[in-house]
Amino acid sequence: MITVSMLSFTLADFSMVYWFVYFQYYWFSELTVLKHISLFCFLVAIVYTAIDVWNPFTFNSMLMGGALSVIFLLGFEFFLLGVRHQTEYLPAFIDVSILAYLLVEFIDLTVLALMIWLTGMGFATSLCGTLVELVLNNIVLALVASGLWLTRAPMENLIQSMLGRPTEYLFLAFMSALATVYILFEYSLQSLNNSAQYLFFLGGVAGTLVIGLSLSTYMLMQTHLQAQHTQMQSQQQAFREQYAAELNRQMGVVRKFQHDYQNMLVGLGGYLEDQDYAGFRQLYIDIRSGWETSNAADLTVEDLENVPSVGLRFQLYHNYLLAQRAGVQLYVQVPEPLTATVTTVKKMGQLVDETLPALLPVLSRQQPALVTFELRETAKQLRWLLTFPIPKDARLDGHHRVTSNQGILDFSNVHENLPAKATSTLQLKLHWGQLMVALPKSDGRLGG
Structure with missing residues (x-):
């Protein structure tokens, strides 16, 4: 020894x-x-x-x-x-x-x-x-x-x-x-x-x-x-197919509108040539009443280039399309390029997918039906801010729920799925509410 x-x-x-x-x-x-x-x-x-x-x-x-x-x-x-x-x-x-x-x-x-x-x-x-x-x-x-x-x-x-x-x-x-x-x-x-x-x-x-x-x-x-x-790769392929299907649908709408637009001009021109102003007015009313509010996507994947993680980028766009179909206008804001870790960005994507789709039915009944999703980054945290309108009778029920006559916005699953050292804050003002989730950034830098 x-x-x-x-x-x-x-x-x-x-x-x-x-x-x-x-x-x-x-x-x-x-x-x-x-x-x-x-x-x-x-x-x-x-x-x-x-x-x-x-x-x-x-x-x-x-x-x-x-x-x-x-x-x-x-x-x-x-x-x-x-x-x-x-x-x-x-x-x-x-x-x-x-x-x-x-x-x-x-x-x-x-x-x-x-x-x-x-x-x-x-x-x-x-x-x-x-x-x-x-x-x-x-x-x-x-x-x-x-x-x-x-x-x-x-x-x-x-x-x-x-x-x-x-x-x-x-x-x-x-x-x-x-x-x-x-x-x-x-x-x-x-x-x-x-x-x-x-x-x-x-x-x-x-x-x-x-x-x-x-x-x-x-x-x-x-x-x-x-x-x-x-x-x-399979997830990206699925999202790209969804994106391509949305673009094809919009292109079909544009082609149909182009054909209808020519017929409209011909019809309106004929009434003007015959000086039939009553017929011109009625045709215009018929055309206008047949219009529908477009649900075409204003956001594209390229608008999310500040998000370095491809997975999170397509997750955000996927949730944007879900919001469009539910009649909710979703605004996504990523003011600066993100440099958070792989683990942090992945956890943020999980929280988004577990939270936002479940809120859309209630948000669609709000006036106006819109929600703002914003990602902010500090030296130590990656923050997610979800801002949404609330009715006058809305009140904070506990720490994670907003109740009103139009429904319940339940954010308790966000708190339950938070990792260690992460925090969530829900606050209400006069006409809007905001959820802020802060995830700590670890030392390893983001790769892909």
Whole structure:
């Protein structure tokens, strides 16, 4: 068993826990308690190290010494998830925690084994050797964190899509079994005499697990992205067919009007030529009474070019056509190009599809029958503002419903489907009401 001084143990413990917690929350920016993730990791590492140092089993029982502190750390994190009503992230969070543990262990064991091999056991276990090892560890882990930056948006998207599905729990069972076997194997080898000889072997096992799990996650991510791409293509095809059908209908109306327009001119010209003004007036009245208010779409997909997500763009246009058919004029405003994350934009599209169509029957009875949909963006939030007219007898029933003699506008499903840290506000003025939904933006930038 390798032994070091108390100071070396404390420094190594702090460094390892800092990076472990950092990689735990690397793809869960919405779960962090503090605004700055580094500060949160720093504070957790200090508390964990203090408990580990003061734990009487730390230097007497390897299994009990490490297990108690880890149980405290994970219990604290699970408690935070429960208090903040984010338990749906628990399976994915445990998966990422296992991967983070194996990654940190692999790098630490590899660096330590190389130092023992190059400099000897005496220097590697000294305070100076510990400092050198920690410097190398931090450099490698910082490089790994930088290299994983481009995976943040795809991983966030994958995690969100797997929440609550059976695949998520199968993956959790697989990861938990591997982690349990590895931990028991690690403690068994470290308890042996001359355990330094097993460090290369143990590091190789950890490295194999890290690479295997990373490749499995990568293939799962690619499969998910391919399925999502196929779904988006079929969705785009359906919306384009709908758009083309609307354009064809309008073109048919235009061609019919062109033919009728020529007949109208001929008829009106004939009455003028015969100076039959009574007949001219009657024909004009007949023509005017036959006109119908056009429900042609004034909005086109090209008008939504400020929305970078193709899926959300077609969702907005689809809801626009639904509003037209219900007799409601929907105005869509996207004043500036959006730069929100994939997850945020996707959640916004889900909220739109779950909310707006259900409101159209009631909005069609309002005077005037119109609604304004506006997307605004700040540095930290993506905001959706839905502004609609209300009758004089409208009143706010609770926090999520507007009641009047013309019907009930129920926005409770919006509040129920909001993710963590998102907010919804419903307010009424004299002649209009407004719903504002604010979704927090995570760190990964939007891609496609």
